[in-house]
Every structure is written in structure tokens, then in C-alpha cells.
Amino acid sequence: MNLSSPLGIGLRQPHYQQVLLERPQIGWFEVHSENFFHLGNAAVEILCEIAEHYPISLHGVGLSLGSTDGIQKQHLLRLNALIKTVKPFLVSEHLSWGRLGQVVMPDLLPIPYNSESLNLFCDHINYTQDFLGREILIENPSSYLTYKSSDQAEVDFLVSICERTQAKILLDVNNIFVSCSNHGWDPIKYIDAIPKNAVKELHIAGHSLKTIAQEKVLRIDTHDQAVCIEVWELYKMAINRFGIVPTLLEWDAHIPSLECLLQEVYKAKAYVFA
Amino acid sequence: MSLLECTQKSFYEAILDKDSALDFIASNYSSACLDIYRVTIIENLRNSLALTFPGVCALLGDECFKSAAYFFIINPNHLPKTGCLDDWGEDFPQFLAKQPQLQHLSYLKDYAAYEWLLHLAYHADCATAIDPIELEKIPEDRIEHIRFKFIPSMFLYNAAFPIDLIQAQINQADASSIILNQNNTGVVITKTEQQVMSLFVNQDDLAFFKYLFDGESLGQTIAKTTEKYPDVNVTLAIHFLLSHSLIQSLL
Numbered sequence: 122m123n124l125s126s127p128l129g130i131g132l133r134q135p136h137y138q139q140v141l142l143e144r145p146q147i148g149w150f151e152v153h154s155e156n157f158f159h160l161g162n163a164a165v166e167i168l169c170e171i172a173e174h175y176p177i178s179l180h181g182v183g184l185s186l187g188s189t190d191g192i193q194k195q196h197l198l199r200l201n202a203l204i205k206t207v208k209p210f211l212v213s214e215h216l217s218w219g220r221l222g223q224v225v226m227p228d229l230l231p232i233p234y235n236s237e238s239l240n241l242f243c244d245h246i247n248y249t250q251d252f253l254g255r256e257i258l259i260e261n262p263s264s265y266l267t268y269k270s271s272d273q274a275e276v277d278f279l280v281s282i283c284e285r286t287q288a289k290i291l292l293d294v295n296n297i298f299v300s301c302s303n304h305g306w307d308p309i310k311y312i313d314a315i316p317k318n319a320v321k322e323l324h325i326a327g328h329s330l331k332t333i334a335q336e337k338v339l340r341i342d343t344h345d346q347a348v349c350i351e352v353w354e355l356y357k358m359a360i361n362r363f364g365i366v367p368t369l370l371e372w373d374a375h376i377p378s379l380e381c382l383l384q385e386v387y388k389a390k391a392y393v394f395a
Numbered sequence: 396m397s398l399l400e401c402t403q404k405s406f407y408e409a410i411l412d413k414d415s416a417l418d419f420i421a422s423n424y425s426s427a428c429l430d431i432y433r434v435t436i437i438e439n440l441r442n443s444l445a446l447t448f449p450g451v452c453a454l455l456g457d458e459c460f461k462s463a464a465y466f467f468i469i470n471p472n473h474l475p476k477t478g479c480l481d482d483w484g485e486d487f488p489q490f491l492a493k494q495p496q497l498q499h500l501s502y503l504k505d506y507a508a509y510e511w512l513l514h515l516a517y518h519a520d521c522a523t524a525i526d527p528i529e530l531e532k533i534p535e536d537r538i539e540h541i542r543f544k545f546i547p548s549m550f551l552y553n554a555a556f557p558i559d560l561i562q563a564q565i566n567q568a569d570a571s572s573i574i575l576n577q578n579n580t581g582v583v584i585t586k587t588e589q590q591v592m593s594l595f596v597n598q599d600d601l602a603f604f605k606y607l608f609d610g611e612s613l614g615q616t617i618a619k620t621t622e623k624y625p626d627v628n629v630t631l632a633i634h635f636l637l638s639h640s641l642i643q644s645l646l
Contacts, residue, residue, distance in 0.1 A: 161548075162517055188403070224474045225476060241399065266422040266429060270419065333424050
């Protein structure tokens with residue numbers, strides 16, 4: 122799809138009417154798929170109206186691709202129905218899990234990086250892509266802990282997934298910075314380890330700090346503030362490596378005015394068009 | 396059980412029980428690290444409840460609502476079953492009714508159950524109602540046998556308390572002044588042009604609608620309703636259904 126601009130923002134409820142009325146200059150919008158699973162509600166009607174004017178990306182948070190209990194077929198059916206309704210140019214999910222048996226924990230929980238989880242994750246992506254009849258993107262997570270059972274680097278795991286499933290990467294630059302800071306990984310090596318043609322979307326976002334012990338501060342992926350300078354610098358590296366790919370600014374808490382969001386994402390122009 | 400299954404099970408148990416073993420975590424400060432996920436899960440669920448039950452939130456106040464939501468959430472039986480949080484929250488009214496600390500708010504469960512139906516109506520599929528002329532076309536000898544299929548966003552509720560008064564007080568942001576007598580309120584909830592509406596009705600009309608809603612034929616419905624409410628005005632009740640575009644089809 123040809124985008125009028127590679128820059129997009131997350132479409133959130135407080136801005137629906139303003140977007141419809143003013144049609145801001147932005148290349149595309151992204152929404153969380155699960156917020157639109159009830160196709161009869163007003164939000165879906167508005168989304169369809171907005172989709173007549175802007176490309177839409179569907180970003181899932183609830184499929185739980187890393188769950189040992191498999192994929193819920195009902196979830197895929199609903200996602201597929203939404204895809205048919207909205208006709209998104211991208212569909213993405215996360216390198217995470219959140220369901221055990223019939224119980225869902227609504228968060229993007231980390232998975233251990235080892236051969237067992239790689240096989241399972243690839244099987245679930247293949248099943249999902251076959252079911253939907255299209256490619257999906259997988260986003261690298263922000264994480265706050267690592268597992269004893271991990272024996273691979275996260276980035277190697279992510280690259281292996283792409284090689285084995287033909288899925289592409291939604292590279293969240295803020296998540297790279299957050300996870301690398303929390304676990305002592307090298308963010309530059311992380312970006313350099315990803316094949317140049319594997320990334321089809323970038324995310325940028327703000328995060329916050331949390332002191333969990335004396336002299337131990339974690340970065341938390343809160344999406345509640347402007348993008349920090351270190352993430353912009355990583356974004357620059359990412360653009361240099363992967364070229365100009367659709368870039369989304371995420372801002373999900375303490376949501377500012379639409380003008381403020383646009384101003385923030387326009388900062389990316391300095392890197393995209395440099 | 397595989398290593399991955401063990402790890403996920405341990406993670407789940409640790410989310411629900413702070414004293415659970417964390418020997419699957421490699422990071423230092425494992426308890427504090429895990430707590431970030433625990434807090435996010437609880438916050439996500441609490442925010443979802445606050446969106447679905449804004450009136451209950453107003454009636455209880457933020458702090459009390461947060462506390463009630465927390466105790467609801469940490470019971471594993473109450474956790475969501477799907478990845479779509481709009482599907483979740485049905486058990487919250489019943490949970491509220493069972494809380495000893497909330498017994499003095501006898502109307503709370505009623506209002507919560509009402510808000511759940513508003514939520515269902517909002518998310519229900521849209522449907523076109525029949526043209527009233529369709530009903531007139533039915534031959535006289537068939538009319539008592541017809542059954543109604545209602546639009547998906549129609550819900551009936553019989554509250555033990557005056558929902559309309561409670562709603563008015565919430566809207567005036569003065570929930571403290573609610574003085575209620577137990578007084579049944581019939582409500583027909585529906586959605587028209589994406590606006591969810593509450594139509595307050597008498598007990599006789601509600602009984603009439605309920606029989607139809609449950610699949611009784613028009614003839615059976617009239618017989619059963621008039622047995623209990625001899626003064627029910629069937630013509631007006633049917634006019635109500637037609638004028639509010641509640642009938643999707645005739646069966």
C-alpha cells in the first residue's frame with residue numbers, strides 16, 4: 122500500500138470525532154484489534170468511517186501466541202471478521218503470552234527464549250497466518266524479567282521466527298531501549314542483528330522509570346509521555362538500517378491532545394527525511 | 396508437563412499469589428520485577444471494570460471501587476476467558492452483592508446488573524426493525540401464533556430499586572443523597588443509531604415483553620400476562636415495541 126506519509130499514530134477514543142471532522146495530515150492510524158471485536162458497536166462504525174480516509178493497521182494484544190494452550194480459534198475468527206471489515210494494510214501481534222488454560226491475564230507476558238518456545242511460537246504463527254491467509258508482524262516486547270530456562274538472545278529468537286514462518290518484524294524501538302536497559306543488553310547490537318528486509322513497521326513511544334530497589338531502576342513501557350532522546354537516536358539507527366518503513370507513535374495513557382500527538386510524531390520527519 | 400508449561404503455570408501462580416515460588420526467574424529482584432506484571436494486569440482489569448460500570452464507580456467513589464475491583468480480580472474464577480476485555484465483567488454485580496462491607500448499599504447489585512446490560516446493548520450487533528405494516532399483513536387467524544424476534548441490542552431488566560432515580564442522582568454527581576424505597580423498576584434497554592437508551596416501563600408491560608422475549612407466541616403471551624395483570628393494554632404494549640423499533644422479525 123502507498124502511504125501518503127510513513128508516519129502514523131495510535132487512534133484512541135478521545136480523538137475519534139476530531140479525526141473525522143478535521144482529517145489531520147497523518148499517513149495512517151493503528152488500533153488495538155480487540156477493542157473492535159464487537160462489530161456492531163459505535164466504535165467499529167467510526168473506525169470504518171476513518172478507514173475510508175486513512176490506511177489502518179490492526180495491532181493485537183490478546184492472541185497469546187506464546188501460550189502452551191494453543192490459539193483460541195474464536196479469537197482468530199473475530200480477528201478475521203474485523204480484517205474483512207476494516208481491510209487493514211498491516212496486522213500485527215506480540216512476542217508474548219497471556220493465557221493459561223481458559224484464563225486470560227491481560228498483559229504482554231514475556232516468554233522464555235529456548236528451542237521449545239521457538240517451536241511452539243512458530244507453530245502458532247504458522248497456524249495464524251494460514252487461518253488469516255496473510256502475513257502478520259511480530260513485535261518485540263518490553264520486558265522486566267528474564268527466565269532461567271532461556272538460552273537464546275531475544276533478538277536471535279525473533280530473527281529465527283521470521284526465518285521459519287515468513288512473518289515480519291514490528292520493531293518497537295522504545296521496547297528495545299527499555300528491555301536493553303533493564304537487562305543490560307546492547308541496543309545497537311540488537312538492531313544490527315536483524316536482517317535489513319525483516320522489519321515492516323516501527324514503533325516509538327515514551328516510557329517511565331520505576332525504582333524497584335536501592336540502585337535498581339527499571340524502565341517501564343507506559344506509553345504515557347513523549348519519546349526520549351535515546352529512543353529517537355535508536356530510531357535514527359533503525360531508519361538507517363531498515364529504510365523508511367511505517368512508523369507509529371504510541372501514546373496510551375494520559376493521552377494528550379491530537380495536536381500534541383501529531384507534533385510529537387512529526388519529530389520523526391527529521392530522521393525519515395534527513 | 397513440559398518446561399514451558401511449568402514456567403507459564405508458575406508465572407500464573409505467582410501473579411495471583413505473592414508468596415508463590417519465583418525460582419523460574421533469572422533476574423535479580425525477581426519479586427519486584429514480577430510485581431510490574433501483576434500491577435499491570437490488575438490495572439488493566441480495573442480500568443476495564445471502571446469503563447463498564449461507571450455508575451457503580453460513582454456510587455462507591457474511586458477508592459472503594461478500586462478496592463472492590465481488586466478483590467474481584469484476584470479471584471482466579473473471575474479472570475477473563477477471552478482476549479477481548481469487552482467480553483468480561485458479567486460476574487461483577489453478583490460479586491458486589493456478596494460483599495459484607497457493601498450490604499448497606501442494597502441497590503448496588505441492581506445498578507451494576509443494569510450497567511452490564513447497557514454494556515451488552517452498546518456492543519450488540521445493529522439490526523433493522525420491521526416495518527409496522529408487516530404486523531398488519533398477518534391474517535387474523537394467524538396473529539395469535541406469531542412469535543417475535545427482537546433486535547440483538549434489546550434487553551429487559553426488572554430491578555428491585557428505582558434505577559431511574561439512582562441514575563439521576565449519579566448524573567447530578569450527588570450519590571450521597573440517594574434515599575430509596577424498594578420499588579421495582581422495569582427497563583427496556585435498546586440501541587438506536589448507536590445510542591443506548593433505557594425505556595422505563597410498568598410491570599405489566601415488562602411481563603408482556605418478557606414472555607415474548609422468551610419465545611412465547613403472542614396468544615400465549617396475552618393469556619399469561621392478563622392472568623397476572625388483567626389491566627395490561629396489549630395494543631399499547633405492541634405499539635411500544637413497534638414505535639421503538641424493537642422487533643427484528645416475525646416468526
